[in-house]
Amino acid sequence: MTVVSEAWSLVLAFKWFIAGVMFTTYAASSYLQYRRLGAFKGPWLAAWTDLWFAKCTVGIGPENHLLLSNICEEYGVLARMGPNSLVTTSPELITRMNAARSPYLKGDWYDGLAMPPGQHNIFSQRDEEMHSRRRAQMADGFAGKTNKSIEPSIDKHIQNLISLIREKYISTPTSFKPIDMARRVSFFTLDVITDIAFGQPFGNLKNDTDMYEYIELTEEMLPMMAIISNVPLFRTMFTTGWVSKLLFPSDKSEKGIGKMVGIARQLVQKRYAKKEIDQQDMLSSFVSRGMSETDLVAESILSILAGSDTTATALRSIILHVTTYAPVLAKLQTEIDSFITIPGSSYDTKSTIKDSDAKLLPYMQAVIKEGLRIFPPVTGMMTKMAPPEGDTVELDIHGTGAPEKVFIPGGTKISIAQWGIQRSKATFGEDAELFRPERWLIDDHEEVTRLERVVDLNFGYGKYQCLGRPIAWMELNKCVFELFRHFDFQIVDPANPWKSHNCGLWLQSEMWLRVTERTLSAPT
Numbered sequence: 291m292t293v294v295s296e297a298w299s300l301v302l303a304f305k306w307f308i309a310g311v312m313f314t315t316y317a318a319s320s321y322l323q324y325r326r327l328g329a330f331k332g333p334w335l336a337a338w339t340d341l342w343f344a345k346c347t348v349g350i351g352p353e354n355h356l357l358l359s360n361i362c363e364e365y366g367v368l369a370r371m372g373p374n375s376l377v378t379t380s381p382e383l384i385t386r387m388n389a390a391r392s393p394y395l396k397g398d399w400y401d402g403l404a405m406p407p408g409q410h411n412i413f414s415q416r417d418e419e420m421h422s423r424r425r426a427q428m429a430d431g432f433a434g435k436t437n438k439s440i441e442p443s444i445d446k447h448i449q450n451l452i453s454l455i456r457e458k459y460i461s462t463p464t465s466f467k468p469i470d471m472a473r474r475v476s477f478f479t480l481d482v483i484t485d486i487a488f489g490q491p492f493g494n495l496k497n498d499t500d501m502y503e504y505i506e507l508t509e510e511m512l513p514m515m516a517i518i519s520n521v522p523l524f525r526t527m528f529t530t531g532w533v534s535k536l537l538f539p540s541d542k543s544e545k546g547i548g549k550m551v552g553i554a555r556q557l558v559q560k561r562y563a564k565k566e567i568d569q570q571d572m573l574s575s576f577v578s579r580g581m582s583e584t585d586l587v588a589e590s591i592l593s594i595l596a597g598s599d600t601t602a603t604a605l606r607s608i609i610l611h612v613t614t615y616a617p618v619l620a621k622l623q624t625e626i627d628s629f630i631t632i633p634g635s636s637y638d639t640k641s642t643i644k645d646s647d648a649k650l651l652p653y654m655q656a657v658i659k660e661g662l663r664i665f666p667p668v669t670g671m672m673t674k675m676a677p678p679e680g681d682t683v684e685l686d687i688h689g690t691g692a693p694e695k696v697f698i699p700g701g702t703k704i705s706i707a708q709w710g711i712q713r714s715k716a717t718f719g720e721d722a723e724l725f726r727p728e729r730w731l732i733d734d735h736e737e738v739t740r741l742e743r744v745v746d747l748n749f750g751y752g753k754y755q756c757l758g759r760p761i762a763w764m765e766l767n768k769c770v771f772e773l774f775r776h777f778d779f780q781i782v783d784p785a786n787p788w789k790s791h792n793c794g795l796w797l798q799s800e801m802w803l804r805v806t807e808r809t810l811s812a813p814t
Contacts, residue, residue, distance in 0.1 A: 326374070326699055327370055327373075327374070327376065327699065327702065329696065329697070330365075330366075330368060330369060330370040330376055330687070331365040331366060331369055331370060331687075331688075332361060332365050332369045332370025332371055332376075333361065333365075333370075333371075336370050336371050336372055336373075336375075337370060337373060338373060339372075339373065340372045340373065340375065340521075340522060343357070343371060343372065343520070353791070353792045353793075354516070354520065354669065354671075354792060354793070354794065355666075355669035355707070355708070355709040355792050356709065356792075358371070358377050358669075358671070358705065358706075358707035358709070358710065359379065359707045359709045359710030359713070360710075361377055361707070362377060362378065362379040362707050362710050363379075363710060366686075366687040366688055366689055367379050367380040367383075367685055367686065367687060367689075368380060368383065368683075368685055368687045368696065368704075369687075371705065372703070374701070374702060374703055375673075375702070375703045375704075375705065376698070376702060376703070376704045376705070377671075377704070377705045377706070377707050378704055378705070378706060378707065379707045379710040379711045379714055380685055381711060381717070381743070381744045381747060382683075382685070383683055383685060383704070384706055384711070384747055384751065385743075385747075385751050385752065386683065387674045387704065388674070388750060388751040388752040388753060388754045388755075389751070389752045389753070390752050390753050392752065392753070393677035393681075394674045394675060394676060394677060394681075394704075395416065395418060395674065395675050395677075396415075396416040396421075396673070396674060396675070396754075397416075397673035397674055397675045397703045397704075398416075398522070398525065398673070398703075399519050399520070399525075399670075399671050399672070399673035399703075399705070400413070400414045400415075400416055400519075400673070401414065401416070401519075401525055402515065402518035402519040402524075402525045402528055403515065403519060404588070405551075405588065405591050405592065405595075406551060406587070406588065406591075407528065409584055409585075409587070409588040410588065411588040411589050411591070411592040412424045412425060412428060412589060412592065412757070413592055413596065421753075422753070424581075424585070424589075425753075425757070427576065427579040427580065427581050428572075428575075428576060428579075428581075428589065428757055429757060430575050430579070431571075431572040431573075431575030431576055431579075432572070432757040432758055432760065432761060433760070437486070437570060437571065437572065437575055438570050439485075439486060439489075439570040439571055440486055440761060440764065441644075441645060441764060443482060443485045443486050444482055444642075444761075444764055444765055444768055444769075445641065445642040445768070446485070447478055447481045447482045447485065447491065447495060448478070448642050448768055448769055448772050449642065450478075450481070450495040450496060451474065451477075451478045451495055451769075451773075452772060452773075452776055454474065454495050454498055455469065455474070455776075455777065455805055456807075458498065459805050460805055460806065460807060461804045461805060461806055462806070466804065467805075468782050468802045468803065468804055469802070469803055469805055470799065470800060470801060470802055471606065471609060471779075471801045471802075471803045472602075472606055472788055472798045472799050472800065472801035473500070473505070473799065474495075474498075475602045475605045475606055475609075476494075476500075476505050476598065476599075476602045477494035477495045477498070477500075478494075478495060478602075478605075478769070479597070479598040479599075479601045479602040479605070479765065480492050480494055480504065480505070480594070480598045481493065481494050481495050482597075482598075482601075482761075482765060483593060483594050483597040483598045483761075484594060485571075486571060486572055486761065487571060487572045487573060487590055487593050487594065487597075488553070488554075488557050488571060488572075488573055488590070489557075489570075489571040489573065489574075492504065502549040503549075504549065508595070508599075509797045509799075512793045512794070512795055512797060513793045513797075515793070515794070516670075516793035516794050519670070519671070519794065520671065551587065551591060554586075554587045554590040554591055554594075555583075555587050557573060557590075558573065558583050558586045558587055558590070559583065561573055561574065561577050562577065562583055572590075572593065573586065573590065576589065593758070596756075596758065597758050597761065597762070599667075599795045599796070600667040600668055600762065600795065601667070601762045601765050601766065602798075603665065603667040603795070603796045603798065604658075604661055604662055604665070604667050604762070604766055605765075605766065605769055605770070606665075606788070606798055606801060607661045607662075607664060607665035607667075608657060608658060608661035608766070608770055609773070609779060609801075609803075610781070610787055610788065610801070611660070611661060611664060611665075611725040612657060612661075612774065613779045613780070613781055613803070614725075614781065614784075614787075615725060618657065618725070618727060619774070621653050621727075622653055622654060622657055622774055623774055623775075623808070625651055625652075625653045625654060626651070626654070626771060626774060626775045627775075629647070629651060630775070642768055642772055643767070643768055643771045643772065645763075645764045645767050645768060648767035648768060648771055649767065651771070652731060653727065653731070654767075654770060654771060655730070656727035656728070656729075656730035656731055657727045657770065658763075658766050658767070658770060659727075659730050659742065659745050660725055660726065660727045660729070660730065661725075661766075662712075662745055662748050663712045663713075663718070663744075663745045664712070664713070664725050666708045666709055666711075666712050666748050667748060667795070667796065668708065668748065668794070668795060669708045669709050669792055669794060669795075669796075670708075670794035670795070671705035671706060671794075672705065672706045672708075672750075672754075673703050673704065673705045673706075674703070674704050675701060675702070675703055675704070676698045676699065676700055676701060676702040676703075676704065677700060678700040678701065679700055680697055680698055680699050680700040680702075681697075681698045682695055682696065682697050682698070683695070683696055683698060684696070708747070708748065711744065711747060712744070712745065712748070717741070717744055718741065718744075729741070730742075749762070775808070776807070776808060777805050777806065777807065777808060778805070778806045778807075778808055779803045779804070779805055780803060780804040780805075780806075781802075781803060781804075782802040782803060782804055783802065787801060788800055788801040
């Protein structure tokens with residue numbers, strides 16, 4: 291008898307004992323894990339497995355943003371969603387986790403968001419020192435003071451959007467020319483970010499088409515990215531070298547994200563080869579601050595994906611809700627017209643409103659804030675991890691109105707339910723589900739400031755705040771003003787205004803509108 295056969299005989303002889311030991315070990319481990327977060331309520335199955343949550347990621351049950359929010363609504367502002375996972379709608383806890391000197395770190399949820407796989411960007415980077423260094427290298431490129439091309443680039447593409455609508459999509463009493471505004475808004479934000487990042491736009495608006503089929507193929511890829519990030523098993527598989535290379539598009543592709551990677555790589559190599567750092571765009575700023583070619587490719591991809599989709603969602607939300615609420619539309623256009631016609635106005639009717647002027651329009655600012663609140667552009671879990679020693683926080687986790695001290699064990703993962711945060715009745719009142727810009731115009735500066743901090747969580751906070759926040763706000767300020775200054779919009783099918791699907795970011799299409807020239811426009 292060989293050694294192998296002898297060993298196998300022993301295994302067979304003691305198979306039930308071995309199975310019993312394994313089961314007992316697993317049961318004991320599971321029970322200890324269950325007790326570890328026993329202070330937090332949540333769905334019963336969540337205390338034992340993460341798999342129950344995976345169902346919504348693959349299209350079974352409510353979408354992620356709703357499921358996360360529903361958990362907190364039913365079980366409290368800090369509730370259990372897995373054996374070692376919590377989810378929160380507490381603005382105070384989120385700011386605590388993201389603060390500049392917070393001991394909380396990014397969780398493994400971020401590992402599946404490195405693009406190309408294995409090449410971490412500022413968003414997916416979990417190493418605190420490397421993240422801080424990269425943030426310092428990139429900050430100036432996103433700042434209008436050092437990157438002078440930002441506002442002129444936005445102005446140019448707003449004019450291109452207006453021209454496209456006028457040339458092809460103006461309806462009259464005898465001519466119906468509907469426009470899919472969801473697509474054209476994406477064209478606009480993609481042209482802006484590629485122009486700012488690379489010094490040359492994709493050209494979507496000029497051609498009125500999805501150049502390189504980027505949008506179409508991105509919409510195919512985003513659901514897969516959500517599964518990879520949200521389901522630990524798939525995340526582990528994807529971050530394995532050969533698997534990730536097999537799944538991620540080649541940079542030699544002629545379409546989609548692969549094409550975008552190829553373009554980014556070519557432009558980066560060109561800048562390095564010719565030392566072209568005098569051009570005023572993000573890429574030149576990053577090159578001048580010593581970022582490597584590999585890092586530049588990864589950051590360029592992130593800038594395009596995150597910078598275009600999120601702002602496009604915010605614009606669609608604002609257009610939809612303003613068009614739906616007639617009193618809001620009337621107030622907004624009255625404020626716009628008044629600004630244009632007021633004696634001494636700095637507005638140039640042949641150009642685009644200055645960002646500094648747009649910030650002075652209180653009702654429009656209220657509309658934009660409310661648009662961001664009612665439809666958060668990013669609803670990914672953004673999981674953070676409690677420090678090894680744990681953390682004690684004071685929260686009203688049971689909804690009694692009386693905050694209590696709660697200990698969060700070290701290593702606990704805490705996800706964010708952004709949809710629930712922005713629609714919280716405890717924060718925004720009983721009408722939190724209603725689009726009502728007037729909530730921002732109350733005569734209580736302290737309360738408005740408090741609410742603004744909550745809405746600003748759409749852009750992260752502290753050491754994890756989005757560097758593109760000023761650019762997004764500039765796009766929203768200018769585009770909202772100019773679109774409602776020049777046009778009136780009517781939803782073609784109010785019962786089905788758009789197709790909208792969530793996978794951390796939003797996939798939105800078929801937002802069909804009837805567009806007419808405004809009759810109340812100020813004289814030019």
